[in-house]
Amino acid sequence: MRNKETPAKHSRKTGSGRTLPTLTMLAVFGLALLLTTCINPANSGDRATRTLPTVKAVSTYRGSAGGVGRTLAIALDGSLWGWGLELSGQFGDETIIRPLVPVKLGVENDWAYISVGNGHAMAIRTDGSLWGWGWKFHGAIGDGVPAPQGHRTHTPVQIGIEKSDWTHVSAGPSRTLAIREGGSLWAWGRNQWGQLGVGNGMGTDALKPVRVNTLYKDWIAVSAGGGHTVAIRGDGSLWAWGWNGRGPVGDGTTIHRHAPVRIGSYYDWAYVSTGLVHTVAIRDDGFGSRTLWAWGGNDSGQLGDGTGGNIHSYRTAPTRVDTPHDDWVSVSAGAYHTFAIREDGSLWGWGSNLNRLLGDGAGSGGWDDNRLRPVRISR
Numbered sequence: 001m002r003n004k005e006t007p008a009k010h011s012r013k014t015g016s017g018r019t020l021p022t023l024t025m026l027a028v029f030g031l032a033l034l035l036t037t038c039i040n041p042a043n044s045g046d047r048a049t050r051t052l053p054t055v056k057a058v059s060t061y062r063g064s065a066g067g068v069g070r071t072l073a074i075a076l077d078g079s080l081w082g083w084g085l086e087l088s089g090q091f092g093d094e095t096i097i098r099p100l101v102p103v104k105l106g107v108e109n110d111w112a113y114i115s116v117g118n119g120h121a122m123a124i125r126t127d128g129s130l131w132g133w134g135w136k137f138h139g140a141i142g143d144g145v146p147a148p149q150g151h152r153t154h155t156p157v158q159i160g161i162e163k164s165d166w167t168h169v170s171a172g173p174s175r176t177l178a179i180r181e182g183g184s185l186w187a188w189g190r191n192q193w194g195q196l197g198v199g200n201g202m203g204t205d206a207l208k209p210v211r212v213n214t215l216y217k218d219w220i221a222v223s224a225g226g227g228h229t230v231a232i233r234g235d236g237s238l239w240a241w242g243w244n245g246r247g248p249v250g251d252g253t254t255i256h257r258h259a260p261v262r263i264g265s266y267y268d269w270a271y272v273s274t275g276l277v278h279t280v281a282i283r284d285d286g287f288g289s290r291t292l293w294a295w296g297g298n299d300s301g302q303l304g305d306g307t308g309g310n311i312h313s314y315r316t317a318p319t320r321v322d323t324p325h326d327d328w329v330s331v332s333a334g335a336y337h338t339f340a341i342r343e344d345g346s347l348w349g350w351g352s353n354l355n356r357l358l359g360d361g362a363g364s365g366g367w368d369d370n371r372l373r374p375v376r377i378s379r
Contacts, residue, residue, distance in 0.1 A: 053077060059116040059171075060084075072116050073102070078109040078126065106156075117171030117224075122178070123156070130166040130178060131156040138174040138190035139207035146207060160209055172224025172274075178209070183218040183234060186211055193227045194258030195242030201258050213259045225274025225333070228296075230281070231260070236267040238281065246277050247316030248296030254316060264318060275333030278302050280340070281318070282328050292321040292328045292340060300336040301372035302351030309370050322373045323348075340374065348374040 053075035060071040070084035081102045113124040120134030120141055133156045134140070136147035142159045160166075165181035175189030175196065186209040187196035194201040199213040212219075218234035227243030230250075239260040240249040247254055250263045270284035278296030280303075295315040298308030304321040307313060327343040337351030337358060349358040350373060356365040359377050363369040 053079070055081075057112075057114055059114045059121075070116060072105075072114050072121055072123075074111045074114050078111050080105045080108065080111045080114070080123070113169060115169050115171040115176075117176065118173045119152075120171060120174075120176075122159075122169045122171045122176050124166050124169055128164040128166055128181070130159045130163070130169060132159050132176070133157065135174070138205045140171075140174045140176060140189040142176055142188040142206075142208050144208035168221065170222050170224040172229070173226060175224060177212075177222045177224050177229060177231075179219050179222060183216070183220065184211060185214065185216075185219040185222060185231065187229075193243035193256050195224070195227050195229050197229060197241045197258070197260050199259045201256065221272060223272050223274040223279075225279065226276035226335075228274060228277075228279070230263075230272050230274050230279050232269050232272055236269050238263040238266070238269040238272065240279070243277075246297040246314040248274070248277050248279050250279060250295045250316070250318055252317045271329075271331060273331050273333040275302065275338070276335040277314075278333060278338075280304075280321075280331045280333045280338050282331055289326045290328045290343075291326050292323065292331060293318040294321055294338070295319055297336075300352035300354075301370040302333070302336050302338050304338060304350040304372070304374050306373050308372060309368075339377075347377040349377050350374045 055073045056076050057074040058071065060069065072080065072082045074080055082105050083099045083102045110126045111123055112126045115122050117140060119137065120132060122130065122132045124130055132141040133153050135152050136145065141153060141157065143157050163180060167179050167181050169176060169178040175187065177185065177187045179185055187198060188206040188209050191204045191206060192202050196206060197212040198210055216233055219231055220234050222229065222231040225248060228240060228248045229242050230238065230240040232238055240251065240263050241257040241260050242249065244254055244256050249257055249261065251261050266283060268283045268285050269281055270290065271282040273280050278294060280292065280294045282290050282292055284290045294303040294305065295318050298313040298315060299311050301308040303315060303319060305319050306322040325342055328340055329343050331338065331340040337349060339347060339349045341347055349360065350371040353363045353365060353369040353371060354367060356363065358371060360375050361378060
């Protein structure tokens, strides 16, 4: 089965024959990163470090308005690496470290998929087992053990020990969603706005995986946004739920949804990514046209449709990004900005350029420095 959050050419087979993504670009509620880097051991304290190997998967989290950030990456040899601000044990290490350069985490070399939330991290190993570490607030880890705010686990713990068939995971703010082989969708953690999709809302957090409230068993991709969730089924249909105050669900309303609702009538959605209050996705008509769509909050022009740049701007249904190109292969939504890659390998960005995070070499980098349409990012 093709994983529709990752182009087919970027997938690989595990030892059990399943297809797991090997992402070249992935951001969860934060910056998109393209990695080719070496490290400076002098900046890493007494931690053992060496040159970061070629990366096959990367996940990063950065809070809104230039907040704290941390990154985890998986090398081609299956080893796990991390760097950035560490406050919650997301690095799977009992020491509280803030490495400015990549450091190797643990001794395992069988990591296949990684996703970083605001205070926790989730990862899948090549045997299909799911592991989590970091903050346990609201049950974000999913180990079933209640914990007060701030309590964390420093080392990876296996989630759902009786299950070793996880194929996809997405960590969001204090919650996680994951897909098992066969296509069933599971969620746990915070459920203030119904973002777990289990049919209820405030006060119904889940401490361990619960089945998303649907009879469907053909989910192939899911993305956890700030307070909303968007997923794709095997037939190419798009579904969403959770916080919808500014339209990130995309059903044409601003009504919060506690269970999955169908978005539009198309069956050609191929890729989806969620930001703080917006969603971006790619449609693939199967004949070479891959168009880019966006909806939700548009405070900083992160929808890329040529409008926005103020707090009152938002779209409640999918809107075509203002670009003549129809060869997009991947897209990643940040808090208030978006990055996307075209088939020729070129990188494009739009939305907030606070602190010059878009990398286009222009602008002041101030609060009002926005790009309302995609601009090419030079190398």
